[in-house]
Amino acid sequence: MSYLSGSAVCQWLGGCLLVLLAGCSLGESKFLGGDLNGVNHTSAAINYFSVNGYGGPNISPHGYGGGMCCAMLPRQWQPGLKFKVEWETDPNPYARLKRKPSGYGPDEEAYAKHKANYQQHIAIVELPPYEDRLCALEVHFLPCNQVKVSTSCWRYPSPNSPIKEPLEMKELAVCPK
Template identity: 75%
Template sequence: MSNEKGTLRQRWAVGGLLLLLAGCSPGTPKYLAGDLNGVNHTSAAINYFMVNGYGGPNISPYGYGGGFCCVSLPSQWSPGLKLKVEWETDPAPYEKIKRKPDGFNFDEAALAKHEANYGRHTAIVELPPYEDELCALEVHFLPCHRVKLSTSCWRYPSPNSPIKEPLNMQEPATCPK
């Protein structure tokens, strides 16, 4: 009798394993992964940025940053998909900050005064269409704390890139609301 119970348990275990494996069969994945890149069209440094919690690099004024793996997006694009972009700016990235007498460490008061000018921004941005492939998500930081996204395999500044704004954009005297 105990031998029958052992055989029955083995059959259930094998059957359960087959069911689990059937759930792992290849098919359409729920998400696609791509690199996370950024393009800064402004004179402020981007100290960091995040897209839906995925971290991106710092970007110098009028510069590029990225190739960070990875950002995850739904495998099937649909209208109305939006992403949350958060970033921190340093409006005076080339300002000399007083150092301590050791020459290596920053004076805490001077550093705190500099960091008090950092800006923290958030934007909810519509995700542009993409097909079955996601090469990268490219985040463009524009004047007036605006953001544009590209999912094109053509990276900026390629003429085929969907983003056409120039790299060296100036902040207007007043920003539109």
């Protein structure tokens, strides 16, 4: 990168910062921001997830992921608020894939075959009540592609967390409709 293009980038970033600071002086925002966390109660890996387009991390089977900034929610909670959760699962996250002849990375054909089993999911979820502050939006992925969310400042697995399901849940043979 030449000095001139680096300088242009710095000017652009400085301009963006000024716009953001100017926005702060316009009064109270209509939205609250909080961390976006996920808890995976299943044996599948969560390759990624998002809430209304705000991206979350990948989560290992029966694991946690989070601290991603930010989930934006309306400052005032109202009954009936809903949002869209999208996620992709890898039902066989511990598969041993054939390696490249060099030994570095999986064989492309083996990886493509594995990736063909990834599953995409969407759920529309009701937003639970929250006060005038948001610590985090915690998304729980349960068996049968069910989703629960919490806006509590008590993170799972705290006894004060509103979500009580165990971390290692078994998949049902037949999921309820």
